Amino acid sequence: MPKQNKCTRQSRDAIKKRWKQVEISNETLLLQDNELSDAEPSNIINKSHFDTFWIEGEETRFDSDEITQLLQELQPNVLKQLVENAKRSHAWVEKSRGPVYKGDAQSTLRNKKAYLRKAALGSKKITDMFPTSEVANDDPIFDDIYDSDNENDNEFTLKSLDLLLKKKKDDLRLRTVSQFLHLVQDQGFTKIDASNFLAQSLNKGPWHARLIRSWAIQWLNNGMIISSKCGCHAKIRSLLLNEDLKLQVNEYLRIHKFKLNVADFVKFVEDEVIPALGIEEKTSISYSTARKWLHILGWEYKDHSKNIYFDGHEREDVVADRHRFLEQWAELRKRMATYEGENLNQIILPILPHGVPEIVPVTHDESVFYANDDVVKAWGPADESRLRRKSQGLSIHVSDFLCESIGRLQLSEEDCATNNLLPDGERLVYTEACVTMYPGTNRDGWWTNKDVVKQVKERAIPIFEYTHPGKVALFMFDNSCNHNAFADDALMVSRMNMKDGGKQPLLRNGIMPDGSPHAMTFTDVNGVVKPKGIRRVLEERGLWIPGLKRKCHACTQHDPDPNKLDCCATRILSVQPDFASQKMHIQEVSCD
Numbered sequence: 001m002p003k004q005n006k007c008t009r010q011s012r013d014a015i016k017k018r019w020k021q022v023e024i025s026n027e028t029l030l031l032q033d034n035e036l037s038d039a040e041p042s043n044i045i046n047k048s049h050f051d052t053f054w055i056e057g058e059e060t061r062f063d064s065d066e067i068t069q070l071l072q073e074l075q076p077n078v079l080k081q082l083v084e085n086a087k088r089s090h091a092w093v094e095k096s097r098g099p100v101y102k103g104d105a106q107s108t109l110r111n112k113k114a115y116l117r118k119a120a121l122g123s124k125k126i127t128d129m130f131p132t133s134e135v136a137n138d139d140p141i142f143d144d145i146y147d148s149d150n151e152n153d154n155e156f157t158l159k160s161l162d163l164l165l166k167k168k169k170d171d172l173r174l175r176t177v178s179q180f181l182h183l184v185q186d187q188g189f190t191k192i193d194a195s196n197f198l199a200q201s202l203n204k205g206p207w208h209a210r211l212i213r214s215w216a217i218q219w220l221n222n223g224m225i226i227s228s229k230c231g232c233h234a235k236i237r238s239l240l241l242n243e244d245l246k247l248q249v250n251e252y253l254r255i256h257k258f259k260l261n262v263a264d265f266v267k268f269v270e271d272e273v274i275p276a277l278g279i280e281e282k283t284s285i286s287y288s289t290a291r292k293w294l295h296i297l298g299w300e301y302k303d304h305s306k307n308i309y310f311d312g313h314e315r316e317d318v319v320a321d322r323h324r325f326l327e328q329w330a331e332l333r334k335r336m337a338t339y340e341g342e343n344l345n346q347i348i349l350p351i352l353p354h355g356v357p358e359i360v361p362v363t364h365d366e367s368v369f370y371a372n373d374d375v376v377k378a379w380g381p382a383d384e385s386r387l388r389r390k391s392q393g394l395s396i397h398v399s400d401f402l403c404e405s406i407g408r409l410q411l412s413e414e415d416c417a418t419n420n421l422l423p424d425g426e427r428l429v430y431t432e433a434c435v436t437m438y439p440g441t442n443r444d445g446w447w448t449n450k451d452v453v454k455q456v457k458e459r460a461i462p463i464f465e466y467t468h469p470g471k472v473a474l475f476m477f478d479n480s481c482n483h484n485a486f487a488d489d490a491l492m493v494s495r496m497n498m499k500d501g502g503k504q505p506l507l508r509n510g511i512m513p514d515g516s517p518h519a520m521t522f523t524d525v526n527g528v529v530k531p532k533g534i535r536r537v538l539e540e541r542g543l544w545i546p547g548l549k550r551k552c553h554a555c556t557q558h559d560p561d562p563n564k565l566d567c568c569a570t571r572i573l574s575v576q577p578d579f580a581s582q583k584m585h586i587q588e589v590s591c592d
């Protein structure tokens with residue numbers, strides 16, 4: 001016997017345990033039955049009792065004989081009740097779904113039609129807008145054939161039908177309708193009987209009988225019978241049925257697995273397959289045909305990306321932030337130039353009061369390009385997945401600025417030439433704002449907030465000032481955590497300790513409540529400059545309350561009471577104007 005693994009052993013134990021429970025519950029079940037018959041001889045079935053019966057007995061080793069026996073032991077009227085209940089199937093269904101209203105009651109349809117008529121009142125018909133040409137129709141139209149001088153004869157009757165039938169002897173429908181009308185008018189058949197009789201004579205059923213009646217109505221109302229277009233359409237044999245073609249196509253697909261481009265595939269079929277096989281009826285296939293072929297051959301256009309994307313666009317705080325952004329933007333937009341025309345080369349400058357400079361929006365973005373960057377979606381066999389290389393390979397990081405006025409933020413060739421002639425000190429060091437780097441531990445390191453700040457400071461701002469004299473740049477950065485960083489010496493309570501000194505950064509000067517500068521550092525007895533702690537800063541501002549904690553529980557949970565501004569030392573200091581107005585590093589650099 002093979003060695004049992006853990007899973008099998010556990011299952012066996014579970015089964016044994018279950019059997020034991022079942023045996024106990026059987027005993028209780030029988031007990032309960034006795035109780036029932038003893039205590040309530042004329043009994044009414046107790047629902048909870050049945051629940052016990054079914055739930056506990058469900059997986060036991062009762063066979064049907066045992067159940068029958070048990071049932072026999074019950075009171076006769078209990079059995080009767082059971083049988084009655086079984087007949088009324090709904091008695092067992094507690095949550096059955098009622099019939100669903102489909103909205104097709106006569107009155108509803110009438111109301112709907114009336115509503116539509118009212119809505120369309122006074123509007124033009126669609127045929128007024130599009131000229132309609134008379135539809136050429138092969139259907140037997142009475143007017144074409146039956147020439148009568150007397151207009152009163154121009155009725156679509158049995159007589160006229162028979163006249164028409166003399167000219168169109170082979171028309172099966174006309175003949176059937178004629179027979180139908182003869183049966184009704186001459187033989188006294190009801191319409192239903194006549195149509196059924198005719199349908200049966202053609203070995204057809206009730207549906208065909210109904211069809212005959214509808215033909216007769218068509219004839220009597222319109223003098224024509226609309227014929228089915230079934231079988232009238234051109235039959236096209238798919239090229240794919242050609243085995244040689246299929247072979248060639250499959251071979252091509254195998255080679256181009258996951259690199260397949262529908263346009264190339266169509267070109268291959270046009271240039272190679274069709275001429276090679278000498279197919280004459282077709283010279284090309286459409287893109288949609290190509291896609292259909294791919295599906296028929298079992299290929300799918302599939303996503304190989306493993307990325308998960310969460311859409312947070314409608315989150316409450318995001319929506320609020322978007323509103324704030326749009327309001328700000330609408331205000332600043334008035335000070336920006338607009339670009340119109342097909343090539344956006346008509347510049348409409350804003351009309352501004354004297355001394356108010358024009359604003360030029362400058363957008364920034366970063367992107368990383370990997371050596372193994374690939375098409376994410378590709379055509380491939382339905383049952384195969386593409387093996388993606390685990391590593392994306394070496395990468396290049398590009399960070400650049402764009403503006404409407406000059407495109408990429410850089411000096412033009414002319415400007416470069418002029419710049420080169422300038423003496424040292426006046427000459428721009430960088431002529432383009434774009435920075436590319438090769439991220440990696442043994443390469444250029446990693447792109448951080450400091451790099452962005454450096455790029456803004458050393459490249460973007462000087463180049464903007466060179467290319468847009470007298471204008472103000474509105475730098476726009478996306479919400480990357482890299483851009484949300486603060487300067488090393490920023491006034492951030494979270495970076496401070498309660499006590500002086502220790503491992504905390506040396507912060508820049510703050511502002512005292514009276515407006516004078518407030519140093520965040522002190523020099524100790526040994527002449528070493530050390531950072532002040534939160535307590536000392538608060539004491540110097542006269543805000544210290546004895547017994548204050550560094551940070552209270554609510555503040556730790558990022559859920560402070562908005563009305564209680566002195567819950568802890570951190571809170572008191574962080575709402576001080578100089579700390580509260582601390583901007584992010586990138587903002588500080590851009591605004592200077």
Ligand SMILES: [Zn+2]
Nearest residue numbers: 552555567568
């Ligand atoms: Zn607090």
